[in-house]
Amino acid sequence: MQVSSSISEQSFRQVRDWLYQRSGIFLNDTKRSLVCGRLQKRMRELELASFEQYIRVLLNPAEQLEHELAVNILTTNETYFFREEKHFRFLEKVAAGHKTTTPAAPFQVWSAAASTGQEAYSVAMVLAQQFGGYQPWSVVGTDINTAVLCTARQAIYPIEASRKIPQDLLKAYALKGKGKDEGWFKFRPELCQKVSFEPLNLMEPKQFNYRFDLILLRNVLIYFELEDKQKIVRNVLKFLKPGGYLLVGHSESIHGYDDRLQQIQPACYRLKA
Numbered sequence: 001m002q003v004s005s006s007i008s009e010q011s012f013r014q015v016r017d018w019l020y021q022r023s024g025i026f027l028n029d030t031k032r033s034l035v036c037g038r039l040q041k042r043m044r045e046l047e048l049a050s051f052e053q054y055i056r057v058l059l060n061p062a063e064q065l066e067h068e069l070a071v072n073i074l075t076t077n078e079t080y081f082f083r084e085e086k087h088f089r090f091l092e093k094v095a096a097g098h099k100t101t102t103p104a105a106p107f108q109v110w111s112a113a114a115s116t117g118q119e120a121y122s123v124a125m126v127l128a129q130q131f132g133g134y135q136p137w138s139v140v141g142t143d144i145n146t147a148v149l150c151t152a153r154q155a156i157y158p159i160e161a162s163r164k165i166p167q168d169l170l171k172a173y174a175l176k177g178k179g180k181d182e183g184w185f186k187f188r189p190e191l192c193q194k195v196s197f198e199p200l201n202l203m204e205p206k207q208f209n210y211r212f213d214l215i216l217l218r219n220v221l222i223y224f225e226l227e228d229k230q231k232i233v234r235n236v237l238k239f240l241k242p243g244g245y246l247l248v249g250h251s252e253s254i255h256g257y258d259d260r261l262q263q264i265q266p267a268c269y270r271l272k273a
């Protein structure tokens, strides 16, 4: 099947507007060839020759499954263990403080753009080390992309991905694959029990029935326009405990978004109590 080799200005705009409506993600003009390449692969699978035909599917409300797939294709999910490592040293300090001040209260963390789960499991290893089996804690990971959440739930990663994980944590919380699983590792069930994943669109947050001690909203705001970034931060703050912490990516600034936020170190904010 011969698929169109380039996407017209008009088709690119239609895809861009569709994705914006659905997720809030804004694809600027520099993303045109990326969109073209990602959709061509799917069009070949569906045996659709032109972008116009694929856009008709996107605009058809009866094609919900394809819409979910298109979001999965069009989101960028790069992530790795202990990314922006300073945040994990910060988390260690916050958890140690919680242990001494409020030992009975559960410590709850939200990885709000979790991708394939590396961020949530990095948090989980730090918390498991701090709290052991003695203090309740949990990590929830959410993402709009349903495919990455499936990978996250499996908790299985290629061994090369473990390079950024400190050796003591890897030894304590991961199992190396043998035989047919050679070249892979998985997290121990005791760790996985504390980590859950669910779909969530940051533009339309669900009601969690509790608030978090710490929220990671990292390397996702870059995909949004200013007004939508502010909306997402407001949405997320509804679920942060007073005195709790919000971490964003080191290349993302939310300075001036909300008067209740106090910056305490680069990319780390505290919600005033």
Ligand SMILES: C[S@@+](CC[C@H](N)C(=O)[O-])C[C@H]1O[C@@H](n2cnc3c(N)ncnc32)[C@H](O)[C@@H]1O
Pocket (backbone or CB within 6 Å): 023, 024, 025, 075, 076, 077, 078, 079, 080, 083, 112, 113, 114, 115, 116, 119, 142, 143, 144, 145, 148, 200, 201, 202, 203, 217, 218, 219, 220, 223, 249
């Ligand atoms: C680059 S990854 C960042 C992963 C991780 N937080 C990190 O810093 O390594 C961005 C993630 O945000 C997700 N995302 C984009 N728009 C979203 C939205 N509207 N709601 C929820 N997640 C979204 C993408 O699917 C992607 O997995």
